[in-house]
Amino acid sequence: MECRSIEHYEILEKLGEGGMGVIYKARDTRLNRFAALKFLPASLVGSPEARDRFFGEARAIATLNHPNIGTIYEIRESEGAPVLVLEYLPGGTLRSRILARPLSPTEIARYGLQIAAGLEYAHRRGIVHGDVKTENLMFAEDGRLKITDFGLARFDDGPTVTLDGKVSGTPKYMAPECLRGSPADRQADIFALGIVLDEMAGGQLLPEAFGHVVSHATARDRSRRCQSMEELAAGLRRLEEAPAAHTCEAPTILVIEDDDALRSTVEMGLSDEGYQVLKAANGREGIRLATEKNPDLVLLDVMMPGPNGFDVCRELRHRGFCAPIIMVTGRTDEVDRVVGLEIGADDYLVKPYGQRELVARIRAHLRRGSASGDASPAFAAAQGGRRGLPDETLTMS
Numbered sequence: 550m551e552c553r554s555i556e557h558y559e560i561l562e563k564l565g566e567g568g569m570g571v572i573y574k575a576r577d578t579r580l581n582r583f584a585a586l587k588f589l590p591a592s593l594v595g596s597p598e599a600r601d602r603f604f605g606e607a608r609a610i611a612t613l614n615h616p617n618i619g620t621i622y623e624i625r626e627s628e629g630a631p632v633l634v635l636e637y638l639p640g641g642t643l644r645s646r647i648l649a650r651p652l653s654p655t656e657i658a659r660y661g662l663q664i665a666a667g668l669e670y671a672h673r674r675g676i677v678h679g680d681v682k683t684e685n686l687m688f689a690e691d692g693r694l695k696i697t698d699f700g701l702a703r704f705d706d707g708p709t710v711t712l713d714g715k716v717s718g719t720p721k722y723m724a725p726e727c728l729r730g731s732p733a734d735r736q737a738d739i740f741a742l743g744i745v746l747d748e749m750a751g752g753q754l755l756p757e758a759f760g761h762v763v764s765h766a767t768a769r770d771r772s773r774r775c776q777s778m779e780e781l782a783a784g785l786r787r788l789e790e791a792p793a794a795h796t797c798e799a800p801t802i803l804v805i806e807d808d809d810a811l812r813s814t815v816e817m818g819l820s821d822e823g824y825q826v827l828k829a830a831n832g833r834e835g836i837r838l839a840t841e842k843n844p845d846l847v848l849l850d851v852m853m854p855g856p857n858g859f860d861v862c863r864e865l866r867h868r869g870f871c872a873p874i875i876m877v878t879g880r881t882d883e884v885d886r887v888v889g890l891e892i893g894a895d896d897y898l899v900k901p902y903g904q905r906e907l908v909a910r911i912r913a914h915l916r917r918g919s920a921s922g923d924a925s926p927a928f929a930a931a932q933g934g935r936r937g938l939p940d941e942t943l944t945m946s
Contacts, residue, residue: 555586555625555632556576556578556625557577558575558577558578558584558625558634559575559576559578560573560574560575560586560587560763561573561574561575561576561583562574566590566754566766567698569589569590569593569599569602569603569701569752569816570587570588570589570590570633570698570700570838571587571588571589572586572587572588572679573588573592574585574586574637574864575637576689577942579705582635582637583637584622584634584635585634585636585637585638585641586632586633586634587632587633587635588627588630588632588636589603589630589631594629594630594744596921597907600631602700602701603629603631603633603700604624605703606633606698606699606700606702607621607624607631609671609676609699609702609703609704610633610699610702612674612676613670613671613674613676615666615667615671616667616668616693616695617663617664617666617667617670617693617694617695617696618670618671618695618696619635619636619638619666619687619695620635620636620661621633621634621635621636622634622635622636624716624787625733635697636691636695636725638687638688638690638695638697639688639690640688640689640690640750640837641687641688642683642684642685642686642687642688642689643660643681643684643686643687643688643745643749643801644683644684644686644693647683647690647748647749647751648839649925651751651753651877652749652750652751653732654755654756654759654788655789657746657749657750657759657788658785658786658788658789660694660749661692661742661745661746661749661785661788662688662782662786662789663693664681664686664696664745664783665742665744665778665781665782665785666782667695667696667884668692668696668738668742668778668781669740669777669778669779671696671702672735672777672778674740676699676702676703676704677702677703677704677733677734677735677737677738677740678699678701678702678721678733678738679701679702679703679718679733679737679782680700680701680702680718680719680741680804681696681738681740681742682721682722682741682744683717683745683748683749683830684698685697685698686745686915687794690839691842691868692837692841693841693940701733702735703732704748704913705879708716708935710848710866712760716732717859719783721744722740722744722773723737723740723741723743724736724737724741725769726739726771726861726862729909731809735778736771736774736776738778739774739775739778739781740766740767740774741776742766742778742781742784743762743763743764743765743766743767744767746759746763746785746865747761747763747767747832749924750763752842757789758784758787758788759788760779761784762781762784762785762788765781767769768783769892770946791915795827798846799823799824799825800824800825800845800915801824801825801826801827801842801844801845802819802825802826802827802844802845802846802847802848802911803826803828803830803835803838803839803842803845803846803847803848804816804826804827804829804876805829805831805832805847805848805850805853805858805861806820806828806830806848806850806853807830807850807853807914808850809830809855812828815848815907816828817924818904818907818908819907819908819911822908824911827842827844831853831854831855831856832853832855832856832857832858832860832936833855833856834858835847835849835861836861836864836865836868836915839865839870840865840868840870844872845872845873846873846874846911846914846915847865847870847873847875848875848877848907848911849861849862849874849876849877850876850877850895851876851877851880851889852876852878852879852880857893858876858877858878859888859889860888861908862874862876862889862892862893863892863893865893865941866876866892866893871916873895873896873912873914873917874893874894874895874896875894875896875897875898875910875911876894876896876897876898876903877893877897877898877900878897878898878900879899880899881898881899895914896910896914898910
């Protein structure tokens, strides 16, 4: 792209390109925030149908205000072509997340419910998305999944805009009636979400209830398909609740520590005790992992560059993160301990500390969470006989 700015939007990098748009990351120099700029491809700038669809997308998004739907800020013009200014979503696509690692049944249910909530909201306002797929579902900075790209959206009582008379959509996600040329409607969005759920599972053996939800959403016979997004969401809620009673995984500990050697040592020690360990080398990565992975406990270094431990603790509590946080520091200043506990930490551990002390503290906090009903159900399976360590609950001063 030759133009490096559009008025007060500074173009930074290209994010992606599809048949109906080219997306760039930009910085709004007035408000000092990032935005995503969507341009019509050069080959379609002169197409009245493409421009109609482009403006239709803007109108559809502008009608919607929901936490699981990407926001439109405004529509501008550059060299005679329309430009959509959209919310920048830095967490990547659901497709990328699926390719990176298998998703747990709980994650699949949670993400499915977020998508269903956004689509249900759109449907109540008479808008059908028409192109629900994993590439059009993106994560915000806080870990929420948002629906994007309403380029094929249509109002229930509006016409379907096609290019050169071709059927619009992505075949893999299209309901049978749409492949035969019928316009997308609410049941078409339901079918597409069913395919997305199946894609998130990635061939894993999941509870029988999951298979029922998918098959009900993707029934070829419309009369046998879910009749509303609310009906599909009800099935997902049952799935979300079901795994909790059967979970046997060890608790997950997130270690946020900028010292590479210490981080690796802690990881090995906790892994030897049977815990699952997530690692972050800085505060920003720690916040992201805590939000996305929902660990059972966070071990948080205080003195880190960028967001320090206090900043991370405040942000996690602000976002509603409820699991125990143990702050770790090499300083013995009592003020630091008081501040840490006041902003939401559950405990304060001074370096150097021994493996025995660390594990005992972790077990004590997980046990307290289990007793109060706040801990992960994984904790119950992990409390029996950890290689010679005492089972007593520590009294923290």
